[in-house]
Amino acid sequence: xxxxxxxxxxxxxxxxxxxxxxxxxxxxxxxxxxxxxxxxxxxxxxxxxxxxxxxxxxxxxxxxxxxxxxxxxxxxxxxxxxxxxxxxxxxxxxxxxxxxxxxxxxxxxxxxxxxxxxxxxxxxxxxxxxxxxxxxxxxxxxxxxxxxxxxxxxxxxxxxxxxxxxxxxxxxxxxxxxxxxxxxxxxxxxxxxxxxxxxxxxxxxxxxxxxxxxxxxxxxxxxxxxxxxxxxxxxxxxxxxxxxxxxxxxxxxxxxxxxxxxxxxxxxxxxxxxxxxxxxxxxxxxxxxxxxxxxxxxxxxxxxxxxxxxxxxxxxxxxxxxxxxxxxxxxxxxxxxxxxxxxxxxxxxxxxxxxxxxxxxxxxxxxxxxxxxxxxxxxxxxxxxxxxxxxxxxxxxxxxxxxxxxxxxxxxxxxxxxxxxxxxxxxxxxxxxxxxxxxxxxxxxxxxxxxxxxxxxxxxxxxxxxxxxxxxxxxxxxxxxxxxxxxxxxxxxxxxxxxxxxxxxxxxxxxxxxxxxxxxxxxxxxxxxxxxxxxxxxxxxxxxxxxxxxxxxxxxxxxxxxxxxxxxxxxxxxxxxxxxxxxxxxxxxxxxxxxxxxxxxxxxxxxxxxxxxxxxxxxxxxxxxxxxxxxxxxxxxxxxxxxxxxxxxxxxxxxxxxx
Amino acid sequence: xxxxxxxxxxxxxxxxxxxxxxxxxxxxxxxxxxxxxxxxxxxxxxxxxxxxxxxxxxxxxxxxxxxxxxxxxxxxxxxxxxxxxxxxxxxxxxxxxxxxxxxxxxxxxxxxxxxxxxxxxxxxxxxxxxxxxxxxxxxxxxxxxxxxxxxxxxxxxxxxxxxxxxxxxxxxxxxxxxxxxxxxxxxxxxxxxxxxxxxxxxxxxxxxxxxxxxxxxxxxxxxxxxxxxxxxxxx
Numbered sequence: 062x063x064x065x066x067x068x069x070x071x072x073x074x075x076x077x078x079x080x081x082x083x084x085x086x087x088x089x090x091x092x093x094x095x096x097x098x099x100x101x102x103x104x105x106x107x108x109x110x111x112x113x114x115x116x117x118x119x120x121x122x123x124x125x126x127x128x129x130x131x132x133x134x135x136x137x138x139x140x141x142x143x144x145x146x147x148x149x150x151x152x153x154x155x156x157x158x159x160x161x162x163x164x165x166x167x168x169x170x171x172x173x174x175x176x177x178x179x180x181x182x183x184x185x186x187x188x189x190x191x192x193x194x195x196x197x198x199x200x201x202x203x204x205x206x207x208x209x210x211x212x213x214x215x216x217x218x219x220x221x222x223x224x225x226x227x228x229x230x231x232x233x234x235x236x237x238x239x240x241x242x243x244x245x246x247x248x249x250x251x252x253x254x255x256x257x258x259x260x261x262x263x264x265x266x267x268x269x270x271x272x273x274x275x276x277x278x279x280x281x282x283x284x285x286x287x288x289x290x291x292x293x294x295x296x297x298x299x300x301x302x303x304x305x306x307x308x309x310x311x312x313x314x315x316x317x318x319x320x321x322x323x324x325x326x327x328x329x330x331x332x333x334x335x336x337x338x339x340x341x342x343x344x345x346x347x348x349x350x351x352x353x354x355x356x357x358x359x360x361x362x363x364x365x366x367x368x369x370x371x372x373x374x375x376x377x378x379x380x381x382x383x384x385x386x387x388x389x390x391x392x393x394x395x396x397x398x399x400x401x402x403x404x405x406x407x408x409x410x411x412x413x414x415x416x417x418x419x420x421x422x423x424x425x426x427x428x429x430x431x432x433x434x435x436x437x438x439x440x441x442x443x444x445x446x447x448x449x450x451x452x453x454x455x456x457x458x459x460x461x462x463x464x465x466x467x468x469x470x471x472x473x474x475x476x477x478x479x480x481x482x483x484x485x486x487x488x489x490x491x492x493x494x495x496x497x498x499x500x501x502x503x504x505x506x507x508x509x510x511x512x513x514x515x516x517x518x519x520x521x522x523x524x525x526x527x528x529x530x531x532x533x534x535x536x537x538x539x540x541x542x543x544x545x546x547x548x549x550x551x552x553x554x555x556x557x558x559x560x561x562x563x564x565x566x567x568x569x570x571x572x573x574x575x576x577x578x579x580x581x582x583x584x585x586x587x588x589x590x591x592x593x594x595x596x597x598x599x600x601x602x603x604x605x606x607x608x609x610x611x612x613x614x615x616x617x618x619x620x621x622x623x624x625x626x627x628x629x630x631x632x633x634x635x636x637x638x639x640x641x642x643x644x645x646x647x648x649x650x651x652x653x654x655x656x657x658x659x660x661x662x663x664x665x666x667x668x669x670x671x672x673x674x675x676x677x678x679x680x681x682x683x684x685x686x687x688x689x690x691x692x693x694x695x696x697x698x699x700x701x702x703x704x705x706x707x708x709x710x711x712x713x714x715x716x717x718x719x720x
Numbered sequence: 721x722x723x724x725x726x727x728x729x730x731x732x733x734x735x736x737x738x739x740x741x742x743x744x745x746x747x748x749x750x751x752x753x754x755x756x757x758x759x760x761x762x763x764x765x766x767x768x769x770x771x772x773x774x775x776x777x778x779x780x781x782x783x784x785x786x787x788x789x790x791x792x793x794x795x796x797x798x799x800x801x802x803x804x805x806x807x808x809x810x811x812x813x814x815x816x817x818x819x820x821x822x823x824x825x826x827x828x829x830x831x832x833x834x835x836x837x838x839x840x841x842x843x844x845x846x847x848x849x850x851x852x853x854x855x856x857x858x859x860x861x862x863x864x865x866x867x868x869x870x871x872x873x874x875x876x877x878x879x880x881x882x883x884x885x886x887x888x889x890x891x892x893x894x895x896x897x898x899x900x901x902x903x904x905x906x907x908x909x910x911x912x913x914x915x916x917x918x919x920x921x922x923x924x925x926x927x928x929x930x931x932x933x934x935x936x937x938x939x940x941x942x943x944x945x946x947x948x949x950x951x952x953x954x955x
Contacts, residue, residue, distance in 0.1 A: 302811075309810045318939045320792045346856060346874075351789040354858055354872045357900045364772055537874070537904055588792055594812075602812065652808055659807055 062113040064106060065171035066210075067120060067164065067191045069178040071096050072417040074119035076215040077177055081105070081115065081224055091118060093159035098167065105224050108173055108208065116167050117177075120160050124190040126152045127242055129250065141254040142698055145247050145691050164191060165198030174202050175227060176209045180485045181425055181612065182677070185209075186238035188230050204229075213486040214422040216493075236683040237676040243687055244669065245298065248694050252296035255698065256647075259705045261292040263712055264643065294643070295624050298666045299617045301647070302608045303599070304626050305661030308640045308648040310594045319587045322348035323355040325362075327370060327533060327540045328580035331568035339579070340568050342533055342540035348586070358538060359583045366536040368578045372570045373539070374532035380545065382524035382561045384552040386429045386479040387488030388515050390611030391604040393424065393508075396515075398597035400558045401507050402636070404629075405600055405615035411508040412489070418501065419492060421512050425612045426486040429479030435487065438473055441465055441520055444513060446494050453497050457510075460555045461517055471551040476519035490516045514555050521552035529567050533576065542567055593630075593637035607667035646715040650708040656697050665693075724750060725887040725914030729782050729864045750912065753780040753889040758865035761899060772897040775890060781861035782916075783886045784868065785930070790855035793931045793938075800928045855880065861888065861901075871901040871909070884923065885916025 068074040075097070078086040082101025091098050096119050104112035127149045133139065134147050153161060168174065174195050176188035188209060195202050208227035212219055327342040349355050386392075390409070397408035412424035431437060445462035446454040464473045476488075491513045495501070501509065526547045533540045544567040553559055570576060599618060603609050609617050621627045626644035630637050640648075648661040658665040672686045701708075727733055735751060743751065756777045788796060802809040857880045859871040871890065879886070894901050894908040903909045 305811055310812050313810060313812060318794065318935050320794065320935070320938060322792070346854070347790065349789050349856060350792055351787070351858055353870070353898065354789055354856070354900060357872070357897045357902065358874070361772060361895060361897055361902060588794070591812075606811075657807075662807065662809075662811055664807075 062109045062111075062172045063170055064103075064109060064113050064115045064173045064175055065164075065167050065195065066115055066117040066175045066177050067188075067195075068117070069120060069122065069184055069187055070417060071119045071121070073177065073179075073215065074099060074117050076417075076419060077220055078115075078117040080215070080217050080220045081117075086117070091160075091163040092166070093121075093156060093163055095121060096160060096163060098163070103224070105221060106173075106175070106208075107225060107227070113172075116171070118163060118167060120164070120178075120187065120191060121156065123187055124153070124157055124161055124164075124194060126154075126157075127246060128152045129246075136254065141251040142695070142702070144251040144254075145695050145698070149243065149246070161194045164194045168195035168198035168202060171195070171199060171202065172206065174207045176207065176230060177212075179423065179425070180211055180213065182234045182238050182610075183612065185231050185234035186242075189232075189235040192230065213426075214416065214492050215419050231677075233677045233679055237673040240676060240683045240686050241669075241673055244690055247691060249295070249297050251694075251698060252701070253293065255702060255705070256294040256296055256708070257292065259708055260294045260643075260646075260712060263709055264292050264294070267716055293624070294647070295620075296660070297617070297620065298660075298669065299609050299613065300620050300624070300626075301651075301660040302606070302663040302666050303603060303617045304621050304640065304644050305648055305659075305663070306599055306602050307594050307621070307627050307638050308645055308661065310591065311640050311645065314590055314593065317590045319589065320350060321352070321585055321587055322350050323352050323583060323585045324348050325355065325359055325538070325540075326580070326582050326584055327535065327578050328582075329533075329568060329576050330579040331570075333566060333569070338566065338568055340531075340542050340565070342531075342542045345532075345539040345541055352585075355583060359581075362536040362538055363581065368581065369575050370533040370535040370540070370578055372531065372572055372574045372576065373534035374530065375570070375572050377527060377529045380526045380528040382526070382553065382559070384477065384518050384521055384523050385515060385556070385559075387431055387476050387519050388490070388512065389427055389429050389479075389481065389488060390425050391427075391600060391614065392429070393489055393512070394615060395597045395600045396558070397508060397511060398595065398600065401511060402634070403504065403508070404596050404618070404636075406619050407504060408508055409612075409615045411502075411505045412512070414505055415501070415509055415512070418499075420495060420499075420501070420509055421492055422488075422490050423486045424489050426488060427481050427483040427611055428486060428488055429481050431476055431478075431487055431490075433475075437475065437490075437520055438465060440490060440492070441473060441517065443494050444491060444517065449494075455495060455510075455513075457513060457517060457555055458494075464517065464521060470549055471522045471554070473520055474522050488519075514557075518552040518556040521555065522549070524551045524553050524561055525549040526561070526563075531567050531570060535578075535581070592635075593639055595635060595637055596629075599638060606663040607670045608663050610670075642715050642719050643712070645719060646708070646712040649715065650711040651701075653707050653711055654701055654704045656700055658693070658697075660697075724754065725912050726885070726916070728885070728916065729754065729780060729887070730862065730866045749778065749889065749910070750780065750887075753778040754864065756780075758863040758867065759869065759896075760865070760867060761869060761896065772895060775892055775894045775896055775901070778889050778891050779863060781863050781869075781871075781888050781890060782914075783859050783882060783884060783888060784862050784919075785860040785884065786880065786882060787858045787860075788855050788880065789858045789872070793935045797928060797931050797935070800924050800931075803924055804928065858900075859888070861890075869896075869899050869901060871903055873903045873909075875903070875905050877906070877911070879911045882911070882913070883915035884919040885914060887912040887914045 066074075066077070068077060078099035078101060081103045082099070086099040086101035088097045088099050099117040101115050101117070102112060103115050104110070106113065129135075129144060129147050130150050134144060174192060176191060178184035178188045178191070192202070192207050207230060209230050210223040210227055212223035324347065325344045329340050329342070331338045331340065393412060394405040394408050397403040398405060401408070403411070409424065412421065415421045416424050441461050441464055444455070444458060445465065446458045447462065464471065489512055491509070495506070495509055524547065526545050529544045531542045543564075545564045547561055547563045550561075553561060596618060600614055603614050603617070604611075608614075621644070622629065625641055626647065627638050627640050630639050651660045669690060672681065672690070675681045676683060676686060724733065733754070735755070756779055759775070759779050798810060853876050857873045860868060861871050862868050871888070873880075889910040889912065890901050890903070891908055891910065894903065896902075901908075
């Protein structure tokens with residue numbers, strides 16, 4: 062029997078071949094230079110109990126694309142409105158054709174096809190693409206001859222388990238991706254053409270440099286250069302809501318009015334041995350935005366209470382700083398942006414490389430709970446690197462070793478469980494330790510370190526402390542002071558980005574004791590302008606509102622910058638995202654047009670993502686979802702087309718008024 | 721009796737026809753508080769400096785305006801804007817209360833707009849729900865003589881969202897200082913309900929305009945308390 066196995070990337074194919082082939086696989090060239098074919102024998106597949114010959118190869122992401130026929134529907138050849146109904150054609154670029162040729166060739170003699178693409182929706186769709194191509198080389202390879210491996214990382218026993226327990230391609234996931242591809246194409250291309258035709262001439266006119274005399278002499282050169290810088294004003298159903306978050310934050314800052322607030326503060330002076338302590342008590346009402354009211358209360362307390370307040374509550378209780386939840390893709394991107402100053406694209410790309418090299422598990426996951434039977438202590442053991450010389454160990458190795466020793470206050474503890482499980486992959490975690498000479502770049506090294514520290518933190522005890530709270534009653538108004546003593550740092554020792562520190566000691570007072578106030582002041586402050594959007598915050602907002610998936614969030618953030626809708630600005634150590642005039646004009650332009658569902662708000666895209674989930678769950682199907690959404694977009698298109706002057710007017714206005 | 725709490729008490733109200741002996745205890749309390757001498761807030765002190773006073777009788781007032789003074793006007797305007805124009809709401813603030821019932825159709829337009837980036841303890845939830853149970857409210861109230869005062873609540877109560885024109889009896893023993901009645905607990909006031917329909921028409925829009933005007937006024941007359949240290953907070 063002959064089995065053709067196809068992975069999503071050559072690195073995965075190579076690793077799987079090495080494991081299943083027992084280190085005896087042979088590599089040969091394929092029709093595409095970056096893809097190799099690995100041949101070996103294997104007797105672990107349930108569908109080939111007597112053993113078989115295996116060819117393990119790969120693709121390089123998607124094997125085909127969809128587009129409109131350029132001859133009939135190319136730019137300028139048809140009204141963009143026709144694209145909502147125009148037929149779609151399959152496309153392949155040169156590389157994809159070469160890869161497909163290899164699949165067809167190897168499929169010719171295959172009895173079984175086994176898909177080893179990444180276990181997410183996109184991977185399922187790529188698996189389907191591979192099957193379609195394989196069938197063209199060998200029509201015998203129908204659905205019953207196709208299997209699908211389920212795996213999350215390329216550790217040996219895990220891959221062997223996947224080989225022994227294959228499943229079938231999930232056609233519902235394939236349909237969901239196919240739906241998304243078609244909708245993104247139809248809505249994206251039609252609106253991109255409409256927006257570009259409407260706004261590009263105006264953008265060009267505003268950004269064209271004034272010509273000097275010398276420039277007039279060189280006019281030809283300038284015209285040629287302009288042709289190269291063709292302006293595209295693109296639309297995407299995820300791009301615009303992503304832009305919308307940034308623009309709304311910008312407008313909130315622009316329209317911000319500082320407001321004054323008032324509060325009362327008490328102070329008590331006491332002694333602790335020779336040390337003089339001054340403790341400030343905060344009003345339980347916090348900030349009040351009405352001076353008259355606060356003054357009234359303040360005077361009432363002064364008149365009726367004078368400089369005496371009574372201790373009305375005294376609490377001391379254990380407090381906990383919880384270790385983090387297991388790591389998801391969004392959390393990885395958010396924290397790499399926040400702590401390591403890496404943008405979402407960089408951190409995901411580094412994590413992807415680390416996965417391909419076998420250092421970490423599959424980095425695209427929404428799951429924040431580990432399966433209860435997973436052997437995590439084994440993974441911690443690997444990080445302890447006990448078999449290595451001390452000088453060759455990573456700086457966290459000793460921490461990992463201490464977790465397992467059992468005689469240290471901070472012992473191994475199974476991680477907390479979050480509420481999300483995508484049923485495909487576990488949380489991101491390290492697989493093998495990083496050797497001194499590991500072939501990884503600096504960004505990968507930093508991301509790897511973050512993943513390991515986060516994992517070890519998850520497997521540690523919570524940090525423990527003791528919190529004391531002292532409450533004073535001043536004529537019925539309550540004031541509180543809190544003190545914290547950190548008793549055990551535990552996970553904080555391996556996770557330097559979180560802070561929890563012992564505070565100043567509280568005065569020793571008894572319940573119902575009358576204290577003399579050294580100060581009782583009415584103070585004021587002002588609310589301060591919100592900060593501009595950071596990438597970290599944007600990632601979380603997108604995820605919380607269902608814009609993009611863990612795999613595509615980084616792409617959308619990059620796209621709005623590439624399209625010059627948003628720019629990043631470094632201020633000190635922080636990098637903020639600020640909209641450009643074009644970005645602001647697009648959002649406000651669509652607001653003024655007043656579509657049923659604003660493009661710059663996340664409602665429509667969120668609904669689409671929910672529809673895609675329903676397709677995966679079998680609650681609806683592709684044709685129903687496509688018909689419904691295309692119908693809506695036809696309406697949006699007609700309305701936008703009728704009001705396109707609004708977009709130009711808004712763009713002009715923003716250009717005049719925005720500095 | 722339900723008629724009285726729906727009327728404008730600054731207008732002439734004829735209570736002569738009421739058979740007071742047949743009224744319930746509550747109804748008699750309402751009548752008495754209405755008939756009591758209206759409050760003027762004036763004192764007998766010679767130098768005319770405002771001093772703290774204690775109310776010596778129950779008095780009926782009607783509510784002209786309610787303000788939540790524990791929240792900035794900007795954040796309240798954001799909430800009203802979501803109600804008035806949900807399609808174009810700013811998409812960087814959460815409205816947590818609506819998310820309690822995901823089956824309501826209007827939840828389609830709920831957006832999570834603000835995340836507590838420093839909350840590492842509960843990454844499974846992105847909701848940033850803010851409790852307003854202990855908020856302080858300032859009521860603009862009017863007695864039957866037309867004079868306007870204020871009342872502030874310093875205890876959690878359920879009538880912060882009451883209709884304009886609702887009636888309230890401020891009880892004997894309540895502290896009065898600088899034109900404000902300080903309602904420290906439920907014994908200081910009895911909320912009667914009621915509504916003036918005309919005052920409540922387009923209420924959200926009226927409150928929106930009111931807060932916007934106040935914000936503009938604050939912008940132009942921003943002052944600081946003398947000698948105070950400034951504390952900054954984000955809304």
